[in-house]
Amino acid sequence: MHDDIAEILFTEEDIARRVDEIGAAITKDYADCAEEGVVLISVLRGAAIFMADLARKIDLPVEMDYMAISSYGNGAKSSGVVRILKDLSSQIEGRHVIVAEDILDSGLTLTYLLKNLASRRPASLEVATLLRKRTRAQAKIDCAYVGFECPDEFIVGYGLDFAERYRNLPYIGILKPEVY
Ligand SMILES: O=P(O)(O)OC[C@H]1O[C@H](OP(=O)(O)OP(=O)(O)O)[C@H](O)[C@@H]1O
Numbered sequence: 213m214h215d216d217i218a219e220i221l222f223t224e225e226d227i228a229r230r231v232d233e234i235g236a237a238i239t240k241d242y243a244d245c246a247e248e249g250v251v252l253i254s255v256l257r258g259a260a261i262f263m264a265d266l267a268r269k270i271d272l273p274v275e276m277d278y279m280a281i282s283s284y285g286n287g288a289k290s291s292g293v294v295r296i297l298k299d300l301s302s303q304i305e306g307r308h309v310i311v312a313e314d315i316l317d318s319g320l321t322l323t324y325l326l327k328n329l330a331s332r333r334p335a336s337l338e339v340a341t342l343l344r345k346r347t348r349a350q351a352k353i354d355c356a357y358v359g360f361e362c363p364d365e366f367i368v369g370y371g372l373d374f375a376e377r378y379r380n381l382p383y384i385g386i387l388k389p390e391v392y
């Protein structure tokens with residue numbers, strides 16, 4: 213285990229098992245769309261690792277697309293004032309879209325994203341989030357697929373960073389408070 217990690221919450225094996233299950237559920241739920249397939253969308257950068265693994269567990273035609281958004285204002289992350297830095301490469305009108313997120317925390321990122329994507333009139337729009345934080349102040353967001361509930365701590369690994377580090381840890385853990 214990395215020296216900066218206080219506790220491992222989900223091991224590499226836990227994550228692989230859940231990603232496998234979510235991929236199987238999506239394959240089953242979208243069986244009627246086997247012809248046109250689904251579009252997976254992830255928000256850079258944290259969710260790219262989850263989406264890359266999830267895509268390989270969906271047994272349907274899958275397109276992958278990416279958006280980069282930035283919160284700004286007072287400088288705190290996910291301030292709710294969001295700007296698109298990189299838009300999707302493809303049109304999603306009439307398509308079955310699944311947003312792959314690494315973590316749902318305050319919910320401000322997904323609130324903005326879902327509103328933005330819905331305005332493009334996809335045939336359907338759902339969320340697959342690997343983690344949903346147990347926190348009181350969370351926007352109400354319907355997630356069709358949730359990997360794990362996690363405690364209200366600052367967590368890193370498997371895509372999740374602190375100051376751009378720890379994204380490449382194969383597991384998810386709580387960062388030692390003295391590190392940040
Ligand atoms: O529910 P919220 O409070 O909005 O937080 C969740 C968002 O925060 C993280 O992204 P971040 O802004 O750190 O960017 P990153 O993916 O590049 O690390 C994470 O990847 C989610 O997208």
Ligand SMILES: Nc1nc2[nH]cnc2c(=O)[nH]1
Nearest residue numbers: 317365366367368372373
């Ligand atoms: N790395 C990381 N990014 C986040 N974004 C929102 N919540 C978190 C968290 O707990 N850890």
Ligand SMILES: [Mg+2]
Nearest residue numbers: 258372373374
């Ligand atoms: Mg981050």
